[in-house]
Amino acid sequence: MRARAHLRVERDGAGRHVVRELRSAAPLTLLPARTNGTALVHLVSSAATPLGGDDLALTVEVGPHAELTLVGVAATVALPGPHGAPSRSSVRLTLAPGASVAYLPEPTVVTGRACHESVLVAELAGNATLRAREVLVLGRVGERPGTLTTAVTASRDARPLVRQHLRVGDRELDASVASLAGKRVLATELYLDGSTPAAASGEWWSCTPLAAGGTLTTALADDAVTAVRRLGLAAAARG
């Protein structure tokens, strides 16, 4: 299945953050919600997706000084396709100066025979700010994960802020102290807002300033609840 969804948010003359364009494409369904402040849009994966062979892309444009919160409502489960074909999902965020986006999808669960590639590209202009969360769960309970590669790329005015690729599902690497240290859940949150907090860390979590401004919080845990709690500690340390 190939799907291209699109979302455009702008700030109108009255200072309201409005959804100007919203194009869902099954299985990617975008549901706007009413709020008085930021534009709020739910991202619903309407079928059990992605399946092997799926190619899902969402592009999001946020205009000058517009605010968008994009949340996921169901956990993404990367499932094997009929012929073991890889699946791919990509999200591209383009932020104009002054725009502000919180991208908070639900966890990605990498099931046993999944072969999935997930890409997040964020292009920020001027003083735009982005908060983006990612929670990866290696397999359902008691299950060994298939393979997942993630690529996160963020830039501001065409200069790189973060580029991170990760490979999950290689047993040796997953178990290694270098990559996931045998933990089942990796949770990260990027704050691309020009903040430069003092580094802070604790047992399996950290909050670290990025070189070009912004913060990365990271947590590893054996289960998602603990991972999110640790990520909360890191976020709190961010101040």
Add this chain to the structure above:
Amino acid sequence: MSVLALMLADSRFPGGGHAHSGGLEEAAARGLVRTEADLPAFLSGRLRTAGVLAAVFAAAAAHSAAGRVDNWSTLDEELDARTPSSAQRSASRAQGRATARAAAAMAVPSVDNVCGSTLRVLLAATPRPHHAIVLGAVIASPPDAALVAAYLSVSGPASASVRLLGLDPLRVNGSLAALEPLLRSVAADAAASAALDPAALPAPGAPALDLLAEEHDRHHREEVRLFAS
């Protein structure tokens, strides 16, 4: 491989490497590495993440040095973006600066035979360069620079394990030797990507290693650590 490359790979090279454990000290403090049996997994994991990144940037820097391309700030910025941990960035820059200092005293013949000219241009653009980039700038051969960077990513922690945990140096050395095929393939892949646009270079992450580096740094400030990283 050039003599220069051999010197840079030597554990006795006075570039400050002996004070860096590459995360081994923190891993040991948490009981994640205790004996010789734990070491191979630690080393190969490190090589496949941090080692790949170092090899990739050493090769790209060597490519620039060989072609006299002055893209040092771009490489610096791209490696920064691939090193989200501030502790890892400081460790890399501390070793980079020290390596540059030692290399400056080696009268490095750059491609145009003007001693140290590459190094001068590099240091003018980035006074505290990343370690991998200095290695590439000095060695100026992508395959050699990649192999040296990959090797250093594991030889330092291996040596630290001997000093810190009293592991059997012969077995530790054996574990290093066993990485030979992986070292070769990491270096070959890195050399193959050397000519890419820096923005397109691979960006392998190492979440746990980064966490350990941050924790190491915190312990450093609060209590006792024997290694700088």
Add this chain to the structure above:
Amino acid sequence: MSFDPTAAEPDRHAAPPAAGRPLRIGVGGPVGSGKTALVAALCRALADLELAVVTNDIYTTEDAEFLRRAGVLDPARIEAVQTGCCPHTAIRDDITANLDAVEALAERFPALRLVIIESGGDNLTAVFSRGLVDHQIFVVDVAGGDKVPRKGGPGVTTADLLVINKTDLAPLVGADLDVMSGDAHRVRGGLPVVLQSLVDTPGAPAVAEWVRARLAAVTTG
């Protein structure tokens, strides 16, 4: 005491510091011999000078902490370096971390005239690299027995100044100071030796004078 701090004895490795950088003096010697106590005494005795200290701890940041707590020096003037379990490597084979610390201090305090570098406690063979320090002081104590100077080793024989510390303890440990002093002079071929007790003379006057003479030599030389 056979040492005249005002005499300008020859320095076998005379290496005047490059113009514009602080003089660097290393303080080495075995564990517990009194290096930190001497550094603290020097900080007090030389308080009129722009000075800073680098410590190399093996197991803890004890030395730096002691100096900070002792309040003899502004904490910003103390840098601790990590030696990766190899104190002698950090002062001799790969002096990177120490050079970085010295440079950081010199950047922080542009008027800095003197940096004292205390090595981690090590064995008798550990000496400072000439690339790191201009002069070095080796501190042994009487509690190790009066055989120590006789045993020699590069620290005892080649240091620019040998300090035999804790002379107040000599009667308690049965150490013969004359033997120690005699042996020390014999193995050192004319290089100066100071016998001192930081309990009896907390200001380490002889060593402080020797340091001042080294500084004077830079200024006039």
